[in-house]
Amino acid sequence: MNLTDPIVRKLPSPDKGSKIAWDTAVKGFGIRTTTAGAKSFILNYRIRGIERRYTIGSFPDWPTTAAREEAKRLKRIIDQGGDPALERREDRAAPTVGDLIERYRKEHALRKRESSRIEDEGLLRQWITPELGNRKVADIRRADIERLHRKISERGAPVRANRVLILLSRLFTLSMRWEWRGDNPVKGVERNPEEPRDRYLSGDEMQRLAAALAGLRSQQAANAMRLLLLTGARRMEVLAATWNQFDLDTGVWTKPSSHTKTKKIHRVPLSGPAIQLLTAMKAAGRSAYLFPGRGGDRHLGDIKKSWQTVCQAAGITDAHVHDLRHSFAATLASGGQSLPIIGALLGHTQPSTTQRYAHLVDEALRDATEKAGAVITGNANR
Numbered sequence: 400m401n402l403t404d405p406i407v408r409k410l411p412s413p414d415k416g417s418k419i420a421w422d423t424a425v426k427g428f429g430i431r432t433t434t435a436g437a438k439s440f441i442l443n444y445r446i447r448g449i450e451r452r453y454t455i456g457s458f459p460d461w462p463t464t465a466a467r468e469e470a471k472r473l474k475r476i477i478d479q480g481g482d483p484a485l486e487r488r489e490d491r492a493a494p495t496v497g498d499l500i501e502r503y504r505k506e507h508a509l510r511k512r513e514s515s516r517i518e519d520e521g522l523l524r525q526w527i528t529p530e531l532g533n534r535k536v537a538d539i540r541r542a543d544i545e546r547l548h549r550k551i552s553e554r555g556a557p558v559r560a561n562r563v564l565i566l567l568s569r570l571f572t573l574s575m576r577w578e579w580r581g582d583n584p585v586k587g588v589e590r591n592p593e594e595p596r597d598r599y600l601s602g603d604e605m606q607r608l609a610a611a612l613a614g615l616r617s618q619q620a621a622n623a624m625r626l627l628l629l630t631g632a633r634r635m636e637v638l639a640a641t642w643n644q645f646d647l648d649t650g651v652w653t654k655p656s657s658h659t660k661t662k663k664i665h666r667v668p669l670s671g672p673a674i675q676l677l678t679a680m681k682a683a684g685r686s687a688y689l690f691p692g693r694g695g696d697r698h699l700g701d702i703k704k705s706w707q708t709v710c711q712a713a714g715i716t717d718a719h720v721h722d723l724r725h726s727f728a729a730t731l732a733s734g735g736q737s738l739p740i741i742g743a744l745l746g747h748t749q750p751s752t753t754q755r756y757a758h759l760v761d762e763a764l765r766d767a768t769e770k771a772g773a774v775i776t777g778n779a780n781r
Contacts (some may be wrong), residue, residue, distance in 0.1 A: 402430060404463045412436045428470040430458065440466035444477050451484040494579050496539065497532040499570055507573060512658060514635035522563050527570075528553060536574050541584045548588060557591035564590055595755060599729035604715050611713035620705035622680055623690050624723065629673040631727030631745050633660065634720050639698045640689045642681060652673050665746045666734045732759035735767060746757070 400406060402422045410420055410432050419441070421429040427443040438458040444451055453473060455466050473483050500523055508516050531539065531545050544567060551560035568585040575583060600608065605628075612621040626637050636658050645652050647669075654665040669677070680689060690699040706720050724745070731741050738760060742753035 402428075402467070403462050404459070406464055407438060407458055410438065422467065422470075424731075425467055425470050425474070426475070428467060430463075439491050440470070442470045442473055442483075444474070446477070446482050451482065453484045454485070463696040490535070493535050493537055494574075495532065496534050496536055496570075497528065499536050499574055499579065500528060500532065501562075502577070503570055503573060507545070512635065512660065512662075513639060514633075518562070519566055526563050527567065536571075536579045539571075539580075539584050541587060544585050544588050548590075552591055561590045561593065564588060565745060569577055596719070596722065596725065597755070598718060598725060600715070600718065600722065600726040604713070605726070607713040608709065608715065611709045611755075612645050614712065615705060615709055617705050619690055619699065620702045621709075623699065623702050624706065624709065624720070625676055626673065626689075627720065628672060629676065629721040630667060631724050631731075632667070633724065634702075638700070638702070642684070642686050642689065643687070645669075645677060647674055647681070648676055659746055661746060661748050663746075663748070667744060667746075668754065728753075728756050729759055733762065735760070 400418065400420065400422070401424050405431050410418075410430065412432055412434050415434055417431050417433045419429045419431045421427075429441055429443070430438055431441050432438050434684070434690070440455040440458065440461055440463075442453045442455060444453070453475075455461060455469050458466075461469075476483060490777075508519060526547065526725040530550075531543065534543070544564070548560045548564055551557075551563060564585055568583060570581070571583040571585055574580050608624075608628075612624060615621040623637055627634065628654065630637070632652075632654075636654055639658055640652075640654075644654060650669040650673075652667045652669055654667065656662050656664050659665050677689075684691075686695040688695070692699050693695070702720065710716070710718055728741050728745055731744065732738075738750065738753045738757060741756055741760075742750060745753065747753050
């Protein structure tokens with residue numbers, strides 16, 4: 400019969416299974432009716448001798464005329480060598496961004512430093528999975544990335560928006576390696592401008608900080624901050640440090656490559672005050688970690704709350720834990736140490752990274768030349 404809406408509506412339900420009424424206008428096009436009364440338009444066709452069935456949609460969501468036109472469109476695709484049923488199955492099985500994230504976790508994330516993994520997980524949990532997780536990897540476009548970057552930026556987190564871009568770029572680069580898509584949709588998305596922090600603790604602030612640390616309830620957190628300031632190390636390098644990294648007799652801290660940002664072993668000479676602090680800590684410690692967490696089998700996770708308490712007690716504003724590292728470097732630079740030495744102590748691999756302290760080195764050198772000039776001209780004691 401030539402199917403129409405009135406005819407389809409009156410088709411009876413079979414006693415069992417399903418029954419198909421075929422259309423006379425388009426070969427292979429029909430309506431399938433189940434015992435429950437559900438009706439769906441279908442298209443039967445053959446590809447290389449194999450019969451396939453494609454479900455177009457249910458009636459009455461699909462009117463008969465629209466379903467017939469869709470069947471004609473599909474038959475044109477089939478005549479050109481396409482296989483709509485296979486393509487639909489492949490599309491349904493195509494990996495999602497959620498699948499990409501899981502493979503990233505299993506095959507790539509474990510190679511990163513613990514602090515980087517923690518940061519990545521925060522970005523994945525807060526933004527990437529909720530916004531893109533259910534989307535197909537192949538369907539993501541640059542406009543989708545730009546929209547997400549703009550959304551995070553408008554929430555007042557422009558730097559975090561950039562970090563999401565960096566992580567997404569890595570994810571889609573891996574998707575290309577795994578042949579899940581042929582391009583990276585993050586390419587060409589413009590990042591927000593970032594100004595590096597230029598915050599160092601002054602001499603007066605360091606004195607107030609020392610007094611506040613002495614009165615802090617958690618002396619474990621206080622010692623972590625002291626060690627950060629005495630070594631210029633990164634936060635997780637200190638918190639995740641184990642005693643077997645330290646040789647207190649020679650005064651050397653050997654950071655393993657798994658703990659450093661550069662993924663290289665970094666040997667750092669320790670100052671007298673640092674050795675004194677570590678010696679006292681070791682005498683009182685019973686864990687493999689310098690700063691053990693609860694139970695002692697894990698290291699301390701964070702000191703953010705303790706830092707806020709200390710800053711409030713010391714009257715220090717607009718300061719982050721990472722600024723202790725900057726303050727260590729600034730102290731070296733102001734004392735006349737060269738940029739290569741500062742870079743070596745901080746574990747920088749690029750001279751440009753240490754260049755931010757150049758003006759402090761210049762000031763120390765200028766002060767030295769002024770003193771030398773005064774001696775030479777006989778004006779030193781005037």
